[in-house]
Amino acid sequence: xxxxxxPVGISAWAGAAVAALVLTVIAVPLGAVMLRADxxxxxxPADWAAVxxxxxxxxxxxLFSVGLAIPVARxxxxxxxxxxxxxxxxxxxxxxxxxxxAVLGLLTVFGRQGALSEILRLFGLPGVExxxxxxxxxxxVFFNLPLAVxxxxxxWLAIPxxxxxxxxxxxxxxxxxxxxxxxxMLRNVLPGAxxxxxxxxxxxxxxxxxxxxxxxxxxxxxxxxxAFLFDFDLGRAALLGVVQVAICVIAGVFVLWVATPNAIxxxxxxxxxxxxxxxxxxxxxxxxxxTAAALFLLLPxxxxxxxxxxxxxxxxxxxxxxxxxxxxxxLVTASVAVGMALPMxxxxxxxxxxxxxxxxxxxxxxxxxxxxxxGLFLILRPIAGPTDMALPVTGLVNALAALPxxxxxxxxxxxxxxxxxxxxxxxxxxxxxxxxxxxLLPRLRRPLGFGAGLAAALSMGDLGVITxxxxxxxxxxxxxxxRLMGSYRTDDAQGAALLLLVLSLAIFWIxxxxxxxxxxx
Amino acid sequence: xKTPLIASGLILAAGMASADTPVLTIYTxxxxxxxxxxxxxVEAAFEETCGCDLQFVGAGDGxxxxxxxxxEGDSTDADxxxxxxxxxxxxxxxxxxxADHGVDASNLTLPVxxxxxxxxxFDWGYFAFIHDxxxxxxxxxxxxxxxxxxxIVIQDPRSSTPGLGLLMWVKYVYGDxxxxxxxxxxxxxxxxxxxxxxxxxxFLEGEADxxxxxxxxxxxxxxxxxxxxxxxxxxxxGHYLQIEVAAMVEGSDHADLARDFLxxxxxxxxxxxxxxxxxxxxxxxxASDLPExxxxxxxxxxxxxxxxxxxxxxxxxxxxxxxxxxxQ
Numbered sequence: 001x002x003x004x005x006x007p008v009g010i011s012a013w014a015g016a017a018v019a020a021l022v023l024t025v026i027a028v029p030l031g032a033v034m035l036r037a038d039x040x041x042x043x044x045p046a047d048w049a050a051v052x053x054x055x056x057x058x059x060x061x062x063l064f065s066v067g068l069a070i071p072v073a074r075x076x077x078x079x080x081x082x083x084x085x086x087x088x089x090x091x092x093x094x095x096x097x098x099x100x101x102a103v104l105g106l107l108t109v110f111g112r113q114g115a116l117s118e119i120l121r122l123f124g125l126p127g128v129e130x131x132x133x134x135x136x137x138x139x140x141v142f143f144n145l146p147l148a149v150x151x152x153x154x155x156w157l158a159i160p161x162x163x164x165x166x167x168x169x170x171x172x173x174x175x176x177x178x179x180x181x182x183x184x185m186l187r188n189v190l191p192g193a194x195x196x197x198x199x200x201x202x203x204x205x206x207x208x209x210x211x212x213x214x215x216x217x218x219x220x221x222x223x224x225x226x227a228f229l230f231d232f233d234l235g236r237a238a239l240l241g242v243v244q245v246a247i248c249v250i251a252g253v254f255v256l257w258v259a260t261p262n263a264i265x266x267x268x269x270x271x272x273x274x275x276x277x278x279x280x281x282x283x284x285x286x287x288x289x290x291t292a293a294a295l296f297l298l299l300p301x302x303x304x305x306x307x308x309x310x311x312x313x314x315x316x317x318x319x320x321x322x323x324x325x326x327x328x329x330x331l332v333t334a335s336v337a338v339g340m341a342l343p344m345x346x347x348x349x350x351x352x353x354x355x356x357x358x359x360x361x362x363x364x365x366x367x368x369x370x371x372x373x374x375g376l377f378l379i380l381r382p383i384a385g386p387t388d389m390a391l392p393v394t395g396l397v398n399a400l401a402a403l404p405x406x407x408x409x410x411x412x413x414x415x416x417x418x419x420x421x422x423x424x425x426x427x428x429x430x431x432x433x434x435x436x437x438x439x440l441l442p443r444l445r446r447p448l449g450f451g452a453g454l455a456a457a458l459s460m461g462d463l464g465v466i467t468x469x470x471x472x473x474x475x476x477x478x479x480x481x482x483r484l485m486g487s488y489r490t491d492d493a494q495g496a497a498l499l500l501l502v503l504s505l506a507i508f509w510i511x512x513x514x515x516x517x518x519x520x521x
Numbered sequence: 522x523k524t525p526l527i528a529s530g531l532i533l534a535a536g537m538a539s540a541d542t543p544v545l546t547i548y549t550x551x552x553x554x555x556x557x558x559x560x561x562x563v564e565a566a567f568e569e570t571c572g573c574d575l576q577f578v579g580a581g582d583g584x585x586x587x588x589x590x591x592x593e594g595d596s597t598d599a600d601x602x603x604x605x606x607x608x609x610x611x612x613x614x615x616x617x618x619x620a621d622h623g624v625d626a627s628n629l630t631l632p633v634x635x636x637x638x639x640x641x642x643f644d645w646g647y648f649a650f651i652h653d654x655x656x657x658x659x660x661x662x663x664x665x666x667x668x669x670x671x672x673i674v675i676q677d678p679r680s681s682t683p684g685l686g687l688l689m690w691v692k693y694v695y696g697d698x699x700x701x702x703x704x705x706x707x708x709x710x711x712x713x714x715x716x717x718x719x720x721x722x723x724f725l726e727g728e729a730d731x732x733x734x735x736x737x738x739x740x741x742x743x744x745x746x747x748x749x750x751x752x753x754x755x756x757x758x759g760h761y762l763q764i765e766v767a768a769m770v771e772g773s774d775h776a777d778l779a780r781d782f783l784x785x786x787x788x789x790x791x792x793x794x795x796x797x798x799x800x801x802x803x804x805x806x807x808a809s810d811l812p813e814x815x816x817x818x819x820x821x822x823x824x825x826x827x828x829x830x831x832x833x834x835x836x837x838x839x840x841x842x843x844x845x846x847x848x849q
Binding site for chain 2: 036046100103104107108111112113131205206209210211212213214215216222225226228229230232316318374377378381382482483484485486487488489490
């Protein structure tokens with residue numbers, strides 16, 4: 001009913017236009033690379049092995065990330081303690097770190113001379129060996145657990161407090177609450193979270209290879225690099241790009257088939273307060289989950305901070321200039337991403353071609369930045385010099401890459417607002433801009449702030465397509481950091497990594513904070 | 522708001538420069554153009570005499586450089602491409618995009634003879650395994666390394682120049698037995714990284730006893746960090762060479778200027794910048810003119826290298842052997 005409550009207006013057309021834009025920006029560059037290709041060798045057995053490994057490791061990584069995130073998110077949803085919001089913000093940091101920085105941070109805990117190995121050796125046990133499939137999954141969980149926790153936590157906080165109050169009145173136990181309120185919510189939230197993380201992991205390249213221990217751990221993305229840079233077989237690179245799209249579409253269809261629409265209902269927008277889970281055992285359990293997750297995520301980050309601290313004052317000036325450039329870029333990215341996501345989320349919430357739209361929204365993480373970047377390069381070069389376009393193109397591509405995350409955060413909130421208030425709004429004659437301003441936006445502040453912060457932070461840390469376009473004087477902060485690392489300047493690179501970490505977190509925090517009206521998260 | 526301002530400032534500056542002086546565009550790899558690379562000093566020195574504006578365009582690493590040039594084809598803006606290595610020369614020549622340089626290369630100081638009408642070397646290095654000076658039983662060959670329990674990190678030949686160099690090194694020394702050598706090495710290889718930076722980072726992190734790099738790597742630690750605890754392992758059979766080259770693009774609008782640059786490239790003004798910025802050996806500078814500290818480096822004998830054509834012909838086979846041996 002609520003679906004038809006609002007007439008199809010400008011927002012729906014805008015949503016459709018954004019979806020079309022996303023499809024265009026992915027399909028046209030793919031096509032351009034194919035057109036430019038000479039004879040291609042097609043996909044060989046090694047490529048198919050890469051596909052199998054890619055899907056397998058991504059499945060395991062998403063499974064563990066989401067599985068471990070459930071108890072952590074639940075604990076965070078029902079506990080209130082000092083520093084909780086700071087902890088949640090900090091825990092999000094691994095997601096935005098450049099890969100190599102995060103890997104080196106992980107090694108300080110799980111490496112041969114890492115803390116864990118040292119402790120085991122104290123007890124006469126052999127040290128841990130991180131290299132192999134388990135290492136790949138461990139690193140992917142490190143990157144994606146925070147995202148999973150945040151997405152699931154959003155779901156928890158979206159359960160209206162009136163429900164919990166009613167449950168308390170009816171004398172519900174934790175188990176009853178789980179069955180009647182939490183499980184339906186999880187059924188709604190988990191498939192989307194799983195899909196997003198699965199897709200992120202399918203484009204993994206450096207993590208998979210570095211920690212995978214050898215050519216066994218070849219992913220589709222590496223096969224694309226090989227096709228493009230080693231064999232200059234553009235046809236095969238584009239074909240592999242199509243394979244990535246196919247993986248995304250299949251996973252998307254599967255996930256949407258599993259997911260159910262939200263059936264929670266709405267309340268009066270008050271902060272969550274829980275009456276259940278106050279037993280000693282429940283408190284201890286929640287405390288243990290929060291502590292374990294915090295240690296797992298924060299110890300490697302601490303190592304990054306400690307190493308960078310010594311070098312940050314003596315870094316070359318080009319780093320600071322690059323940092324300014326990255327900040328500007330991330331602000332543009334955030335506004336473009338949110339501007340695209342909102343109409344699309346409203347269209348998805350109306351239920352029209354929902355699966356199709358969600359899959360389009362997810363495509364941009366699943367497709368190789370190298371293929372898209374190359375395609376854009378081929379298309380745009382006749383029009384203007386690549387260096388003139390480096391920042392606009394990077395901004396657009398980064399915004400597209402952030403779109404799925406912003407959508408994930410927005411869609412459930414829009415659905416809920418429309419389901420709960422759409423009819424009231426209609427009966428009051430609220431529509432169009434007024435409806436947006438008085439009904440929808442106030443209810444979307446939290447996911448909008450979260451989404452914008454995530455998009456901005458992701459853009460800060462992303463190397464993306466800028467490498468193909470940037471002139472030496474135009475590097476972003478992560479690019480400069482890689483340049484430092486590539487010239488033995490490890491100390492300066494660690495300083496740059498710390499700066500990147502601080503800036504990303506700050507920019508995320510500012511947006512996220514701005515979106516939190518009732519400071520409950 | 523800053524970005525468009527900066528960008529329009531740059532465009533304006535570029536436009537003004539091109540109004541009265543010719544612009545020589547050089548495509549090179551990223552690290553060459555960074556503030557701490559050879560780029561700035563080379564640019565300043567050449568612009569002093571050329572009456573031109575030298576502009577570098579960075580494009581990832583050597584392989585991305587060639588890919589970019591192939592994407593652009595005849596319409597490329599490059600006058601010179603600087604930073605390909607011998608493993609890329611055959612593919613680069615095949616594009617037909619390069620012109621003969623016509624520069625006298627008789628003063629080259631490479632450890633091997635060089636004869637090529639299009640590609641002119643500007644620096645070179647020996648591949649080698651770097652280790653800490655306190656390492657015991659340092660291997661002197663790949664077979665000794667395979668028998669030892671030393672842990673090594675290497676780079677993937679599909680995405681990294683040193684990785685491909687190592688592939689060629691093993692192929693050069695062992696020929697048809699290369700696959701067996703890789704199989705024996707498999708349990709020494711901790712992991713294979715996409716690029717040099719990751720591998721070197723893992724080594725510095727203590728994840729491995731040795732890392733594939735260059736014999737000149739210890740010079741960086743010694744000169745820039747005053748750290749003499751890193752050294753390179755000397756392999757008896759000799760070390761494979763990387764020779765980095767530059768070439769001018771056929772049909773460049775500034776052919777004379779490009780040729781002048783290639784000639785300048787072999788003069789001390791360019792060559793003396795290389796050792797402590799690119800951390801490689803200059804291609805035309807006597808050993809006596811190298812900075813202090815370079816005399817402490819190991820001196821491999823002999824330097825090994827396939828011709829570009831041999832390297833191109835062997836590449837796919839060697840890669841298949843590598844992958845088969847390490848995928849088990």
